[in-house]
Every structure is written in structure tokens, then in C-alpha cells.
Amino acid sequence: NAGVTQTPKFRILKIGQSMTLQCTQDMNHNYMYWYRQDPGMGLKLIYYSVGAGITDKGEVPNGYNVSRSTTEDFPLRLELAAPSQTSVYFCASSGSSGSEETQYFGPGTRLLVL
Amino acid sequence: AQSVTQPDIHITVSEGASLELRCNYSYGATPYLFWYVQSPGQGLQLLLKYFSGDTLVQGIKGFEAEFKRSQSSFNLRKPSVHWSDAAEYFCAVGLTGGGNKLTFGTGTQLKVEL
Numbered sequence: 001n002a003g004v005t006q007t008p009k010f011r012i013l014k015i016g017q018s019m020t021l022q023c024t025q026d027m028n029h030n031y032m033y034w035y036r037q038d039p040g041m042g043l044k045l046i047y048y049s050v051g052a053g054i055t056d057k058g059e060v061p062n063g064y065n066v067s068r069s070t071t072e073d074f075p076l077r078l079e080l081a082a083p084s085q086t087s088v089y090f091c092a093s094s095g096s097s098g099s100e101e102t103q104y105f106g107p108g109t110r111l112l113v114l
Numbered sequence: 115a116q117s118v119t120q121p122d123i124h125i126t127v128s129e130g131a132s133l134e135l136r137c138n139y140s141y142g143a144t145p146y147l148f149w150y151v152q153s154p155g156q157g158l159q160l161l162l163k164y165f166s167g168d169t170l171v172q173g174i175k176g177f178e179a180e181f182k183r184s185q186s187s188f189n190l191r192k193p194s195v196h197w198s199d200a201a202e203y204f205c206a207v208g209l210t211g212g213g214n215k216l217t218f219g220t221g222t223q224l225k226v227e228l
Contacts, residue, residue: 031214042218042219058215102163103216105159108157
């Protein structure tokens with residue numbers, strides 16, 4: 001199993017451009033998450049999904065959109081990139097909603113908006 | 115709302131010395147607690163977790179953590195640190211019910227001197 005994979009690893013965007021961060025998991029997990037990590041800060045939840053076709057906002061959803069058409073994929077869309085979205089983005093998945101459930105993380109996408 | 119505090123931003127220890135990383139949480143109910151490790155350029159990996167039972171939990175790589183309800187703490191320990199333990203460590207608390215969302219602390223950067 002590859003686990004959770006993310007592409008691209010690194011991207012530079014100009015202000016106002018759009019892009020999609022890809023996330024795929026091969027563990028047949030129902031739950032998937034997007035976090036951002038800023039320097040000196042913990043991870044903040046952007047969006048999450050409890051299954052195909054179902055998504056919900058996390059703590060910092062503004063400026064982002066998500067969709068979940070399959071169990072495996074959970075892309076994150078930035079429509080109008082802003083410097084405040086410069087960050088490292090992590091995708092994660094878990095097998096259920098149980099609070100004890102382990103989340104498995106991808107290697108991250110480093111995004112720089114200039 | 116729940117919160118997690120990691121009071122030490124940076125810690126430096128000598129190889130072979132013991133280690134304790136502090137984590138305090140604020141949460142109204144019984145917490146589900148996690149320690150994750152992030153090596154440079156990598157995603158987060160679960161070290162250990164607590165959700166019930168024995169308050170001393172063992173994890174991977176020789177780490178352990180003790181849940182102390184009276185102190186609202188979940189400190190991470192290792193008797194003898196190896197140079198490969200240099201990384202950033204995150205404490206997190208999970209919500210009961212509702213999608214297994216995690217709240218992370220700001221992290222502790224561990225440096226190991228040879």
C-alpha cells in the first residue's frame with residue numbers, strides 16, 4: 001500500500017492564480033482531511049469528508065473548496081491564490097469517525113504564493 | 115473549545131540522555147490524545163495514542179506517554195534519545211464523535227546533540 005499520496009510536492013503560484021492539490025489514499029478509508037501547517041503553528045483543519053459526496057468545513061475553510069467524488073480521492077482547490085495561503089498542506093485519512101482512530105498523513109504539498 | 119498547549123518550542127538534548135516533551139490540554143470531556151512525529155520534509159507519523167485504560171501508553175521507537183487527568187497533561191518520554199529522534203513532535207486531542215477531528219498543539223522541535 002502506498003498509503004496517502006499528494007501531488008505536487010512543491011508549487012509556486014502567482015496571486016490570483018488557481019490550482020488543485022491532489023490527494024489519494026489506497027486504504028479504503030471513508031474519512032479524509034485537509035490541514036495546513038504554518039511556521040510555528042500546529043496543523044489547522046481546512047475541510048474534511050466522511051465519505052464520497054459528503055464534505056464539511058473545518059477551522060479555516062475560507063479561500064478553499066473541496067469535492068469527494070470517490071472514496072480514494074479528495075482534491076483541494078484554491079480559486080484565487082493569496083499570499084496568506086502560503087503554507088504546507090497535508091492530506092490525511094482515517095478508517096472511521098472513532099475519536100481513537102489513527103489518522104494517516106501524506107508527505108505534504110509546499111505552496112508559495114507570490 | 116478544546117485546545118492543546120506545548121510550552122516548549124525548542125528542546126536540545128544530548129544523545130543518550132532522557133527526554134520529556136510536555137503537553138497540556140483543555141477539554142471538557144474525556145480526551146483522546148495523540149503524539150505525532152514529523153521528520154524534515156515528511157508527513158506526520160503516529161507515535162502513540164491514549165483513549166482509555168492504562169494511563170501509561172507505549173508507542174513506537176521506544177516512546178511512552180502518561181495521561182494525568184489531574185494535571186490535564188499527556189507528556190511524552192523516552193529514556194535514551196537517539197540522533198535519529200531529531201524531529202518535530204506534535205500533541206493532539208481528538209473530539210468525541212463527529213468525524214475524528216483533531217486539534218494540534220504548536221509543536222516542539224527536538225534537536226539531538228552528538
